[in-house]
Amino acid sequence: MATKKIQVISHDEVDHPTHELALxxxxxxxxxxxxxPSRLFYDDVGSDLFRQIMKLDEYYPTRCExxxxxxxxxxxxxxxxxxxxxxxxxxxxxxxxxxxLLKNILEQNKSLKYVPLDISKAAVESLLENLEAEFNExxxxxxxxxxxxxxxxxxxxxxxxxxxxxxxxxxxIGNFNRPxxxxxxxxxxxxxxxxxxxxxxxxxxxxxxVLYDAYNDKKGITKKFNFNVLDRIxxxxxxxxxxxxxxxxxxxxxxSGAMESYLISQEEQIVHIKELGKDFKFAPWEPIHMEYSYxxxxxxxxFLSRSTGxxxxxxxTDEKGYFVDSLWKVKK
Ligand SMILES: C[S@@+](CC[C@H](N)C(=O)[O-])C[C@H]1O[C@@H](n2cnc3c(N)ncnc32)[C@H](O)[C@@H]1O
Numbered sequence: 001m002a003t004k005k006i007q008v009i010s011h012d013e014v015d016h017p018t019h020e021l022a023l024x025x026x027x028x029x030x031x032x033x034x035x036x037p038s039r040l041f042y043d044d045v046g047s048d049l050f051r052q053i054m055k056l057d058e059y060y061p062t063r064c065e066x067x068x069x070x071x072x073x074x075x076x077x078x079x080x081x082x083x084x085x086x087x088x089x090x091x092x093x094x095x096x097x098x099x100x101l102l103k104n105i106l107e108q109n110k111s112l113k114y115v116p117l118d119i120s121k122a123a124v125e126s127l128l129e130n131l132e133a134e135f136n137e138x139x140x141x142x143x144x145x146x147x148x149x150x151x152x153x154x155x156x157x158x159x160x161x162x163x164x165x166x167x168x169x170x171x172x173i174g175n176f177n178r179p180x181x182x183x184x185x186x187x188x189x190x191x192x193x194x195x196x197x198x199x200x201x202x203x204x205x206x207x208x209x210v211l212y213d214a215y216n217d218k219k220g221i222t223k224k225f226n227f228n229v230l231d232r233i234x235x236x237x238x239x240x241x242x243x244x245x246x247x248x249x250x251x252x253x254x255x256s257g258a259m260e261s262y263l264i265s266q267e268e269q270i271v272h273i274k275e276l277g278k279d280f281k282f283a284p285w286e287p288i289h290m291e292y293s294y295x296x297x298x299x300x301x302x303f304l305s306r307s308t309g310x311x312x313x314x315x316x317t318d319e320k321g322y323f324v325d326s327l328w329k330v331k332k
Contacts, residue, residue, distance in 0.1 A: 002138040004131075006124055009147035009155060018236055022275050025233055028288075029273075029280045035289035038175050039148075040229050044122040049225040051094055051126070056221060058213040061171055061203050064323035066097045072316045072325075073104035079313050079327055080197060082163040083110050088156060089167040090149055092116035095127035097169060099134050106139055117145040117152040149184065153191040164196040169325070171203040174258070174294040181294075185308035194332035198310065202324045205295040208252050210322070215250030215259050215293070223248040226263055226290050238274030245269055246288075261290040301326050 021040070028036040042050070054062040069076075087105070089098060095116055105112060118124050124144040131138060145152060156164070166188065173181055188198065215222060226248050230241035246263045253260050265282035272279050298315070301324065305312050310328035317324050 002141050004128065004138055004142045004144075006121075006128070006144040006146065008121065009145055009151050018275070021232070021236055025237060025239075025273065026276050026278070033287060033289055034280075034282075036229055038291040039119055040232065041225060041291070042118075042120040042123065043228070043232055044120070046225060046228045046232075047093070047120045047122045047126070049221060049228060052221045053217070053225060054093075054096070056217045056219065058217045060210065060214055060320075060322055061201075062097065064318035064320065065169060065201050065325060066100060067318045068316045068323065068325045069097055069100040069104075073101050074108065075314075076101070076199065076316060076325070076327060077104055077108055077110070079329075080110070080163070080165055085110070085112055085163040085165055086115060087112045087165050087167065088115045088117070088152075089169070090117055090152055091168065091170070091172040092118050092127055093123050093170060095130055098127075098167065099130060101167075102131075102134075102140075111140065113141045113143065115143050115145060117147055117149075117155075119146070119148050121146045150187065153187050156191040164192055166192065166196070166198045168198065169201040171201050171293065171323075173200055174203055174296075175292055177256075177258075177292060177294070181304060182307055185304060185310070189309040189330060192330045194330055196330045197313070198328045198330070200326050200328065202296045202301055202326060203293065204322055204324060205257060205297055206322055211252050211259055211295070212250065215261065216248075222250065222261075226261055229290065230263070233273065237276065240272050242269075256292075257295050259293040259295065261293075262287040263290060264288075296324075298324075 024037055024040060028034065053059050089095070092098065116124060116127050124146055128142065128144060131142065145155060147155065176184055227243045230243055230246070233239040234241050245266050247266055248263055250259055250261050264285055264287045268284050269282045270279050271282065302312065305328050309331055311331050313327045313329050315324050315326050
């Protein structure tokens with residue numbers, strides 16, 4: 001009988017969430033230019049808003065990656081020789097796309113332990129609900145982890161004995177700039193065994209109108225997703241952000257190759273945050289940087305793998321050529 005459990009890995013963000021949020025906000029709003037880290041998006045409300053974003057007509061990454069996993073899942077799995085392995089997913093979200101790959105794995109009579117990890121407990125819980133809705137009786141063990149990426153990597157080092165396939169889907173990697181991506185991937189390499197596999201979703205560079213529409217949707221869900229961070233600061237830290245005085249904008253940075261999200265103060269204003277005992281002054285049209293979403297070329301993917309000790313086994317692309325799931329092998 002398959003087992004299913006959620007383990008919350010103790011760390012500052014779990015044990016002292018208000019304290020950690022306060023430090024992130026203090027640091028970010030004291031920066032010039034002001035910024036807030038993108039992991040703050042994913043409280044329970046934010047995780048739910050992201051699920052709505054994934055269903056938007058304009059938000060192509062989810063559809064493209066689902067197409068890859070559905071149509072090319074068996075080809076991806078043909079690189080995995082073992083019949084028994086750990087499927088570890090970093091930043092799993094609701095796992096809706098992963099279910100497509102899981103079905104493929106089961107069709108091939110492979111057996112696995114699935115370890116989905118996310119910083120958001122709500123995301124891991126919704127993933128477990130999705131799994132239950134999809135499979136009458138779970139045909140594999142699931143150990144959900146509520147943890148930050150780097151803690152997940154430490155968990156991997158301590159717990160993984162057999163072959164691992166690590167998923168890092170949805171272009172989560174795009175939230176890291178180049179030095180952070182290199183650091184993360186090298187840390188991942190250290191946490192894995194020789195011959196382990198990693199499947200990473202990269203959003204490719206493409207027509208700027210397609211990018212612009214995806215990050216500035218007509219229904220305004222992406223805008224709500226951004227404003228939710230200000231609401232979260234108001235509710236948890238006693239802030240007095242007035243969202244109606246900020247404008248949301250997703251812009252493509254031609255130099256860095258990233259979509260960047262901003263909340264822009266429409267007037268001169270002072271925001272007070274009670275828990276921090278501090279005022280933050282905004283000049284008219286001053287931005288808060290909210291998120292990077294880097295876009296890639298084939299050569300960027302090659303550079304990242306080569307620099308961090310991986311070998312690219314195969315790249316899997318959707319029909320439009322918008323997205324790549326790149327399968328890498330650990331070389332030690
Ligand atoms: C863009 S969503 C993608 C979700 C999923 N990979 C997919 O493709 O649908 C990013 C996910 O990563 C999680 N996340 C963001 N920063 C994280 C961190 N530092 N550690 C662990 N999870 C994180 C978020 O909670 C969210 O569920």
